[in-house]
Amino acid sequence: MQSLARTPVLLVALDFDGTLAPLVDVPSEARMGGRARAAIDQLAALPDTHVALVSGRMLADLRLVSETPPDSRILLAGSHGAQLHVPAGHEVAHDAPPSADIATLSADLADQLSILENVWVERKPYGFVVHTRLADERGATRAHAIVDGFARERLQGWRRRGGHDVVEYSERPEGKDGAIRALRDAVGATAVLFAGDDETDEDALRALQPGDLGVRVGSGVTAATMRVENATEMAELLSRLAELRTRNLSS
Ligand SMILES: [Mg+2]
Structure with missing residues (x-):
């Protein structure tokens, strides 16, 4: 810590949910x-x-729930990194339109799932997520x-991702590992902290380099070298880091 x-240039990259x-x-x-x-x-x-x-989450949705206005200094990577928003001065990666007919595919899938209660399909820019958080175990x-x-x-060739009560299919293969690479390059970071709580975060945690710090929030097998219990403990860790860096930069 x-x-x-x-470190001369620090990137603090954080998963949002959980x-x-x-x-x-x-x-x-x-x-x-x-x-x-x-x-x-x-x-x-x-x-x-x-x-x-x-x-x-898709970029617009992430912006909304994280309450990050477009002119914020905070960088955003949505759809596991397939959509990037970096403030002016950094290189911006553009996102391409999807090649599959996502609307038709999600409607057809939602139709097949309509026999189940408390299961819903969320359309994403490059695929969809099926949510089962509110379903019972049999339904899920x-x-x-x-x-x-x-x-x-x-959906041949699509990437499947599992997570807490979700399963996602995406025609785009980008993972959070690629997102961290792009962000590290965009800001010229000399060290990265990455924290996450789910399977998809492990892509990023495995891609960290010597001098970086990986944090896993909650339980589960992990490549991270540090673990915290929950979002509350994560906030404490970030507060400590902010204090330490503020002190170092002013001394
Ligand atoms: Mg998460």
Whole structure:
């Protein structure tokens, strides 16, 4: 932590749901707590210090729930990195339109899933996510079987991602590892902190380099070298980092 706080150019890259914001039943209601907000705003305001939110959510949705206005200094990577927003002065990656007919595919899948209760399909720019958070275990298992069967038939070559009560299919292969690489290059970071709570975050955690710090939030097998219990502890860690770096930069 001390060496991170001292690195010449620091990138603090954070997953959103379950890492900064506690997990909630209604995804659109997820918000980060006051302590996390204060810590990332403090970090983002420091010189040679960049904060990025790296999420599976689509960019516009991530902007909304993270309450990050377009002119903010905070960088955003949506759709696991397939959509990047970096403030002026950094290189911007453009996103291409999807090649598949996502609307028709999600409608057909939603139709197949309509026999199940509390299961819903969320359309994404390059695919869709099936949510089973509110379904019982039997319903969730059946939903996953239906989605995977649908994928075998109609989504050849798409990337599957599992997560907390979700299964996602995307025609784009980008993972959070690629997002971290792009962000590290865009800001010229000399060290990176990445924190996440889910399977898709492990792509990024595995891609970290010597001198970086990986943090896993909650339980699960991980490539991270540090673990915190939940979003509250994560906010505390970020506050400590912000304090340390503020002190180092002013001394
Ligand atoms: Mg998460």
